[in-house]
Amino acid sequence: MSDNWSAKNPYMTRITENYILNGEGSRKETRHIVFELGDSGLDYKVGDALGVVAENPPHIVEELLSVQGWDRDASVTTHNGERTLYDALKKDFEVHMANKKFVQSLAEKVVSSGMNISMSMVSRSRNNSTWVASSEEKTPPSLLPSSPSDDPASKVEAINADTKAVEDYLWTRDYIDIMREFDVKYSPEEFLELADRLKPRLYSIASSHDAHPGFVELTVGIVRFEYNGRARGGLCTQFMADEIDMSGAPIGVFMSPTKSFILPEDKDTDIIMVGPGTGIAPFRAFMEQRVHDGGTGKNWLFFGDQSEKTEFYYKDEIESWIDEGHLYRFTTAWSRDQEEKIYVQHRLKEHGAEIWEWFERGAYFYICGDKQYMAKDVHRALIQIAIDHGGMSEEDATHFIEKTMMREEKRYLRDVY
Ligand SMILES: Cc1cc2nc3c(=O)[nH]c(=O)nc-3n(C[C@H](O)[C@H](O)[C@H](O)COP(=O)(O)OP(=O)(O)OC[C@H]3O[C@@H](n4cnc5c(N)ncnc54)[C@H](O)[C@@H]3O)c2cc1C
Ligand SMILES: NC(=O)c1ccc[n+]([C@@H]2O[C@H](COP(=O)([O-])OP(=O)(O)OC[C@H]3O[C@@H](n4cnc5c(N)ncnc54)[C@H](OP(=O)(O)O)[C@@H]3O)[C@@H](O)[C@H]2O)c1
CATH class of the missing domain: 3.40.50.80 (Nucleotide-binding domain of ferredoxin-NADP reductase (FNR) module)
Structure with a gap:
């Protein structure tokens, strides 16, 4: 069996133990998680980290498909090849959290959707022969938003004004919140172009291979939070805590060896x-x-x-x-x-x-x-x-x-x- 497992070619294994280490009444959810190394040939030393390749929560993928009205079976090409849109959203991109590139793209979307609203209202007016707009003419006052803060384009401009403003905005909102807030539509290709590629996460290994031959164990703090009435959290920690246990689905792992975080060579050193x-x-x-x-x-x-x-x-x-x-x-x-x-x-x-x-x-x-x-x-x-x-x-x-x-x-x- 190959031991050439990597972030791009992870060993697909299963979690054999997964339990909460905290006592009742804790504010935290820290888990002990054990992975089988099976016939992988994978070995490790203490101090190494384990790379884990996770997937997005299914409810986020479903909501995204529904909010955008996308066809889950549509075929798309990603950095991992041709697959269904559902699989691309679940496995290839980080869709659980929005990024700055997406928020910046709103500038174009919101302005043009604003124009679309104006122009459709203008053409209705024209059909009613009450008002005719030329490309030079301003939007009639009655069609302008009532205050600058209601104007989506001004809102987007304010959010993108500086790095801190974007970060603050993104802290409490994901793609679904933002798409709903501005009522914007993207084609799947446009969206996948903007979204970040899914990255593996690293975890310090909590076991010695000599003490647990064939297994690797982790101590994981599960990241969970809630905003805008929607339960959200960390990509990898939620995947390990929730999805793997429930579905028994395989999970990809690889070793990330350390050169420096090692025990002293001399076993008599304190x-x-x-x-x-x-x-x-x-x-x-x-x-x-x-x-x-x-x-x-x-x-x-x-x-x-x-x-x-x-x-x-x-x-x-x-x-x-x-x-x-x-x-x-x-x-x-x-x-x-x-x-x-x-x-x-x-x-x-x-x-x-x-x-x-x-x-x-x-x-x-x-x-x-x-x-x-x-x-x-x-x-x-x-x-x-x-x-x-x-x-x-x-x-x-x-x-x-x-x-x-x-x-x-x-x-x-x-x-x-
Ligand atoms: C070498 C190394 C070793 C590590 N070892 C361990 C380990 O042993 N155990 C362990 O638990 N972790 C460890 N980590 C951290 C781990 O890699 C992940 O970063 C962590 O588990 C979170 O991953 P995630 O995919 O669940 O969260 P992500 O999807 O990456 O989300 C985390 C991000 O969520 C955002 N966030 C967090 N809380 C909130 C909130 N309340 N509201 C809004 N946004 C929020 C923050 O931007 C945060 O950066 C290690 C990291 C490294 C680099
Ligand atoms: N907790 C999670 O859900 C979670 C999940 C994944 C990753 N992470 C990140 O991983 C790291 C470790 O998180 P963790 O849950 O293992 O532990 P932690 O949040 O770092 O807390 C461990 C202990 O450290 C204390 N602490 C807080 N500030 C400190 C400081 N300045 N100096 C020394 N101790 C301090 C905490 O006290 P108080 O809390 O009482 O201040 C707590 O008693 C953090 O960077 C965290 O953001 C956290």
């Missing part, structure tokens, strides 16, 4: 892992691998999420690693279990002296999870630890964390998204 939320995924894999490999290196895991009661993912496994002596330290940051927010970087600073000792002994430092806020705050906390416990100036501390540990010694490693 490691510190910081993985709040779904950031725990690769560290479950690291722990499984360290247990399997049996070195003397100590493991220290920092984990956190909203509440201990509802977000203590992999509690049983973590407790048994502690009981069996595999997890030397386990430090938690439950952000919403008290009035003040407690985050992993607060815990890192509290344990600054000990972390610095670990760094001096050559420990590796790993971080996984939110790139926008958490990773930046943890990075600042590390610099602060070097200042407070390494007696360094801010400049030297920054140099030590960013140049020495990260670039030269390659023992500050990140998997952030």
Whole structure:
């Protein structure tokens, strides 16, 4: 069997386990999802990511066909060849979220549909011999919209005025909302020209292949939201959560190996892992691998999420690693279990002296999870630890964390998204 699986040629497999990790009453839906690797020949190491090729939710495709009055069986040609319009909308393009190109295209559509309205009204007037328009003449005042804000063309212009305005507009609306709002029609070809091609999503692998031969496991935060009375969400997370379980349909996967986010070669080296939320995924894999490999290196895991009661993912496994002596330290940051927010970087600073000792002994430092806020705050906390416990100036501390540990010694490693 080929092991040349890729984004363009994914291995079609099935999900064998798919369950929610959160306790009752949680605001989140984080799932543990297991894929069979069957006869694919696919292998992976801890730290790698899995690529998943999803499809659009059927109800969005159906609504789009209906709003535009398109024939689902019409034949269209896409980057993936000739197929029915239904299949193209379901599998080849991201139709669950609208893009800027589409909003920009409204400028032409809305102006010309505005003109169509005016001209059809004008020609009716002409037939009634009450008013005759020449191409130079202005639209009669009675045919103008009552206020500029009601004028669709002005609305489109305002939305496209700057990047922030387009982003704000797109945050709460998808193609269907926009098509309804402006009552615009596109041919399937016009629409497919504007829509983005469907891209696979990557997920940090949450299992060691040595511990789970023939399977690959993920920790996935399902993205769901609702606007304009319509349930919506993320393409890939909803597909894995909803569609695959219900239909048993095959799902495409491929491996995305890492060169840098790897365990130390020396199994006796200590490691510190910081993985709040779904950031725990690769560290479950690291722990499984360290247990399997049996070195003397100590493991220290920092984990956190909203509440201990509802977000203590992999509690049983973590407790048994502690009981069996595999997890030397386990430090938690439950952000919403008290009035003040407690985050992993607060815990890192509290344990600054000990972390610095670990760094001096050559420990590796790993971080996984939110790139926008958490990773930046943890990075600042590390610099602060070097200042407070390494007696360094801010400049030297920054140099030590960013140049020495990260670039030269390659023992500050990140998997952030
Ligand atoms: C290397 C790597 C590893 C990763 N590992 C993991 C992992 O282990 N677990 C995990 O869960 N994810 C992981 N991710 C993230 C993952 O790849 C996807 O980005 C994520 O699952 C969302 O994909 P989606 O297709 O469901 O959502 P998409 O269809 O891509 O939609 C997400 C987008 O929805 C929009 N959005 C979100 N919330 C709202 C809202 N309330 N209102 C309006 N718009 C909104 C935002 O623009 C957001 O970017 C990783 C990413 C990378 C790059
Ligand atoms: N949650 C989802 O549905 C979902 C799905 C897919 C991808 N994502 C993205 O994937 C990343 C991880 O999401 P996740 O659900 O795993 O976890 P998350 O939203 O990052 O939350 C995990 C923990 O981090 C805390 N946190 C918030 N801001 C922080 C900061 N500046 N520094 C440190 N900790 C902070 C959160 O606290 P509070 O929440 O109490 O502030 C929570 O306790 C995020 O970028 C997220 O946008 C999220």
